[in-house]
Amino acid sequence: MNETAFSGQSFQAELGSRALFPDLETRVYLNHASLSPPSSAVREAVLRAMDGYAHKGMAWYVEAMESRDRLRAQLARLMSAPVEDLALIANTTAGILDVALSLPWRRGDRVLLLEGEFPTNITPWQQAARRHGLELLWMQAEDFRLDRERALERLETELRLGIRLVAMSAVQFTTGQRMPLETVGALCRQHGAEFFVDAIQALGIVPIDVEAMGIHYLSAGSHKWLMGPEGLGCLYVHPDAAERLEPNVAGWLSHTDAFAFLTEGAGHLRYDRPFQHGARMVESGTFNTLGACGLEASIGLIEQLGVARILEHVQAWHDAIEPELIQRGFESARMPDADGRSGTLSLHPPGPAPDWARQLARRGISCASPDGWLRLSPSWPNSIEEVPIVLAAVDEIMAKGLGNP
Ligand SMILES: Cc1ncc(COP(=O)(O)O)c(C=O)c1O
Structure with missing residues (x-):
């Protein structure tokens, strides 16, 4: 039996059973x-992290870092991505903003968005458009549900005319429509466009394979189908795309050996260390450890099933x-x-x-x-x-x- 174990307790998820949600009042x-x-596993993991800090203070930080590493690996498995291409972030919006603020835009670049999307995947592109003089093009998310073939034809026509980036959700928040990511990703690659996916309505409930789907960037949050706490998420950046991103959102933890000046004695306090490569560049400051421990426990249950x-x-x-x-x-x-x-x-x-x-x-x-x-x-x-x-x-x-x- 593949159980999720924390501080001596173990939790086993079972399809169709609310045994791990004993206090949920909703029928x-x-x-x-x-x-x-949150399941009992999540509650226990968050409490354990809080207790760890309560008992050990800074000495518990090492365990928090280890939990974070395990969490990155779990998230990477969920989307079939190499772990080094993944960063932990605060929410879906943060990942979209990170990319929208870090791409080297050219004036007049065209970005294709879907009307009907959750605003998370719209507002950051609108801000980038305002700042960099981008042109926003719109298609209807509903067209992909009602006449998918025609919608894909229209998308290809726009791609042929030149699109810098296509942004869409993996699953539409209104209708539950799962978008044809593999086809869209292939079309984007064929026509030299980048492909950004908001996967918060997908991760943990539908299979995602970033490589097979031709995804350049994927952002998702923790509190929906991953069943973790709020205030946490992940950003995937394909290595080719990572080459393009400018360090516009970098912070002190974005540097390599960011902790050296705290642990190695005098002479290591420098401001010119290179930035971590790829997605990890966006992990910029102190992080939601309690949330990460909770999410690790929740994904543990999802991986069991x-x-x-x-x-x-x-x-x-x-x-x-x-x-x-x-x-x-x-x-x-x-x-x-x-x-x-x-x-x-x-x-x-x-x-x-x-x-x-x-x-x-x-x-x-x-x-x-x-x-x-x-x-x-x-x-x-x-x-x-x-x-x-x-x-x-x-x-x-x-x-x-x-x-x-
Ligand atoms: C498709 C989609 N994207 C994003 C979000 C939330 O974004 P964030 O994690 O930034 O709050 C939601 C729902 O809240 C959603 O349905």
Whole structure:
């Protein structure tokens, strides 16, 4: 048995079991695409880190550094990347800003964005555009769901006209549409564009292979499908792309041998040390150790189960509820092909989605309503036995009327 062990305690994840979430008050938790509750493994790891500092102060920092190294290796495995191409960052936004601020832009460079994306993957590019005179081009994320072939044709046309960078999410936060990263990445490579992926809605729930997908940059945060604490994330930078980045966001920890002046005696306090190579350049200052310990514990559980098995489990959950909801008048956004599906099942309900989310919350069911969709996002702890509970709540809401308590 491949267990995750911390300070003598061990935790075993089981598909469909909430045993590691003993205090979760929500009856059915369908909100992993928003924020995941911490498992016992995460809670224990964070407490252990806090206790480590409480008992040993600075002497515990070495253990924190080791946890960070293990975490980088775990994240690298999750996206099939070499560990040296990966940095730990504060959140998805930070990784996007790091790249947007560090690319040697030329005036008039064209950047292709998707309308309908979460703003995290828009605002930093808008700021870079304002500062460097870039041209932003827009396509509709929904076009990739409703007519994928035509959307890819349009993308290729734009690439032929010259695009510096394409930025998109691996999974759309509204509809759960898994984007055709492999095809887009190949097109970008073919036409000399760089490819940036926001993977917070994918990492830990759908397989990601940065090399096979032709990804140059990938940024993701910890608190959704990775089920770690907030305030932590990772940035992948392909070695070719790393060559291009300027050290515009570098800080004291970006230098090689950054600690030498603290540990090696006099004569090492210098400001001209070279910067760490590649992605690690963006690890610029003191870091969220508690979060890293928690995330390491959470990914340990995900690795026990395997991303492919978690996705399969979640698809079975979606399979069980989707036809029932369609029969009740809901319109599903789910992609017909398996490779377009993710952990999120989104639907247009009969009536306003926020009202549905509120009514379901009153009945102990947690879900979200981004941009008018009712978003159900179960993960590995969700059981198929929850499906009839959700359907009973839906029937009750329909019988009483959405406006009634
Ligand atoms: C696609 C996507 N990107 C990014 C974020 C969050 O970005 P950050 O980690 O910077 O808060 C979210 C949700 O909060 C999201 O759905």
